Amino acid sequence: MEPRSAIRNAGKATNRGIEIETRWAIGNNIDFGATLSLLDATYDLFNKGVCANSMINKPITAPVCEQTGNDLPYSPDASASVYADFTYPLFNSINLVAGLTYTYSSEYFTDGTNDYVGLQNAFSKFNARIGLFDDINNWSVSLIAKNMADETTLDVTQFALGSYLGYASPPRTITLQGTYYFGDA
Numbered sequence: 001m002e003p004r005s006a007i008r009n010a011g012k013a014t015n016r017g018i019e020i021e022t023r024w025a026i027g028n029n030i031d032f033g034a035t036l037s038l039l040d041a042t043y044d045l046f047n048k049g050v051c052a053n054s055m056i057n058k059p060i061t062a063p064v065c066e067q068t069g070n071d072l073p074y075s076p077d078a079s080a081s082v083y084a085d086f087t088y089p090l091f092n093s094i095n096l097v098a099g100l101t102y103t104y105s106s107e108y109f110t111d112g113t114n115d116y117v118g119l120q121n122a123f124s125k126f127n128a129r130i131g132l133f134d135d136i137n138n139w140s141v142s143l144i145a146k147n148m149a150d151e152t153t154l155d156v157t158q159f160a161l162g163s164y165l166g167y168a169s170p171p172r173t174i175t176l177q178g179t180y181y182f183g184d185a
Helices: none
Strands: 012-026 030-045 078-091 094-105 123-134 139-146 154-159 163-168 173-180
Touching: none
Parallel strands: none
Antiparallel strands: 012 030, 030 078, 078 094, 094 123, 123 139, 139 173, 154 163
16 A cells, blocks of 8 residues: 555646746835745646545545646746835944835645645735944844744645644744954855
8 A cells, every 4th residue: 555645746837927026125124025936836647636635435445536727836927025224324434224025925836736624725924133333343233033923834745644743833932132243245
């Protein structure tokens, strides 16, 4: 018997899409950027795919299932990000630095079987930072906030014996970071 966690090659897959990226410097102090990705990624031929756990009754075997036409894993139809970085000289060599980043992803499957247990719903995340940077004495200190809205995202895949293995993304984290650069920066 073949184990449930078998990996098989797809016969053919097509990825089509477009990615647009732009960046602007607004004056001397602000950088602004954005990206947009649109993707269509599907199996053109995959008639010997591993079946989703929800499709079969025998948890120990890995029967063959038709996956042709299914989306490839980790292939959201749309994703985007927008960021702004701000630098302002305070005095001497010390600068105030700040940044804000927004990211978005439409839903996608995290497992090649397109099992709905591994469906990651659409999500948005925000990250921010503020700090000081001394460009002569080579040090910086920053307060960094990641996943500010505390959005939970999961990476779930089928595992042997009809079970699943998954990992959750880190929750909201706030970090105080200090850096000293030895030598020339």
